[in-house]
Amino acid sequence: MNRWLLWIPLVLFSLFFAIVAGGLMRPKDNIIESKMIGKPIPEFALPAAIEQRPALTTTDLATGKPQLLNIFASWCLPCIAEAPQLLALEQAGVSINGIASRDTPEDIANFLNRWGNPYVRIGTDVRSAVQLELGSSGVPETFVIDGNGVIVHQHIGDIRKEDVAELLDILEKAG
Amino acid sequence: MTRFLCLLALLFTAPVMAQNALPASPYAHRQLDDPAQEEKARSLMEELRCLKCQSQSIADSDAPMAGDMRSQVRERIAAGATPEEVRSWLIERYGDWVTYNPPVNAVTWPLWIAPGVLLILAIWLARGLFRRRKTDQKDAG
Numbered sequence: 001m002n003r004w005l006l007w008i009p010l011v012l013f014s015l016f017f018a019i020v021a022g023g024l025m026r027p028k029d030n031i032i033e034s035k036m037i038g039k040p041i042p043e044f045a046l047p048a049a050i051e052q053r054p055a056l057t058t059t060d061l062a063t064g065k066p067q068l069l070n071i072f073a074s075w076c077l078p079c080i081a082e083a084p085q086l087l088a089l090e091q092a093g094v095s096i097n098g099i100a101s102r103d104t105p106e107d108i109a110n111f112l113n114r115w116g117n118p119y120v121r122i123g124t125d126v127r128s129a130v131q132l133e134l135g136s137s138g139v140p141e142t143f144v145i146d147g148n149g150v151i152v153h154q155h156i157g158d159i160r161k162e163d164v165a166e167l168l169d170i171l172e173k174a175g
Numbered sequence: 176m177t178r179f180l181c182l183l184a185l186l187f188t189a190p191v192m193a194q195n196a197l198p199a200s201p202y203a204h205r206q207l208d209d210p211a212q213e214e215k216a217r218s219l220m221e222e223l224r225c226l227k228c229q230s231q232s233i234a235d236s237d238a239p240m241a242g243d244m245r246s247q248v249r250e251r252i253a254a255g256a257t258p259e260e261v262r263s264w265l266i267e268r269y270g271d272w273v274t275y276n277p278p279v280n281a282v283t284w285p286l287w288i289a290p291g292v293l294l295i296l297a298i299w300l301a302r303g304l305f306r307r308r309k310t311d312q313k314d315a316g
Binding site for chain 2: 030032033034035036102103104126127128129131132133134135137138
C-alpha cells in the first residue's frame with residue numbers, strides 16, 4: 001500500500017503542471033459580456049451630442065421596432081473601421097442610436113463629417129455613466145434592442161463586414 | 176536653430192487621439208469630505224476590477240473609465256448606499272468577474288473551502304508523522 005502512496009506527490013505535481021501549462025497556452029480572453037442581455041434597457045436620459053441629432057433617452061429605445069444602440073467615440077480607432085458597416089446597416093433600414101463616450105461636441109461633429117453619420121439620435125455620455133449602466137466595458141460596442149426595449153444581443157468590438165448579415169438576422173428575429 | 180525650434184515645439188504638442196479631451200468625473204481623483212465614507216469607498220474600490228486594465232483594481236488604475244467608476248462608487252456611497260449595494264449594482268451588470276472578493280456560489284465554493292481542507296489534511300499528516308516517531312523511539316528504547 002505504501003508503495004502506491006509514494007506516487008501521490010508526482011501525480012499531484014503533474015496535475016498542477018498540466019493546469020498551469022494549459023492556462024499559459026490558452027489565448028487570453030479579455031471579452032467581458034454584459035449581464036444585461038435579456039433585461040430591459042436601464043433608465044437614462046442623455047443630452048444631445050451634436051446639434052443636428054436629437055438627444056437619447058430610454059423611451060426612444062422602446063418604440064415597438066427593434067433598433068441598434070451603438071457606443072462610439074471620436075478617439076476610438078476601431079470606430080472608424082466599423083463606420084462603413086454602420087452606414088450599410090442604415091442603408092438596410094435599421095435605425096441606429098448612438099452614444100458618444102467621453103467626447104466633445106466638436107470632435108464628434110468632425111468624426112461624423114469625416115466617416116459618415118448613420119445615427120438617428122446621439123446622446124453624449126461624458127462620464128461613462130450609461131455605459132456602466134449597460135454593462136459595457138469599452139468602445140465600440142453595439143446592442144440589439146427589441147421593440148419592448150429589452151436588450152437581446154451585445155456585439156463587442158468593431159462590426160466587420162461579415163457581422164452585418166448576422167446583426168440584420170438578429171434584428172429581424174427580435175421584431 | 177530651426178531644428179532646435181522644431182524640437183522645442185514638439186514639447187508642446189498634444190496627442191491627437193486621446194480619451195482625455197474631457198475633464199475627469201468629479202470624484203475620480205477627489206476624496207469624499209467625510210473620512211468614514213471615504214474609507215468605505217476606498218476599501219470597496221480596491222476590490223473592484225478595472226474594466227480596461229483587467230489585472231488592476233479601479234483604485235490602482237489610471238484609465239479614464241476606472242476614474243468614472245471611482246466617481247460612481249464615491250457618489251453612491253456619499254448618497255447613502257452601502258458598499259455591498261454598490262458592489263451588487265456592478266455585479267448585476269458585469270457579473271462576479273468585476274469583484275476581487277467573489278461571493279460563495281456553485282462555482283466558487285471549492286475556492287473557499289480549499290484552505291480549510293488543506294489545513295485539516297496537513298494536521299492529519301503531521302499527527303501521523305509525530306506519532307510514528309514516538310513509537311519509533313519506544314521501539315528503540
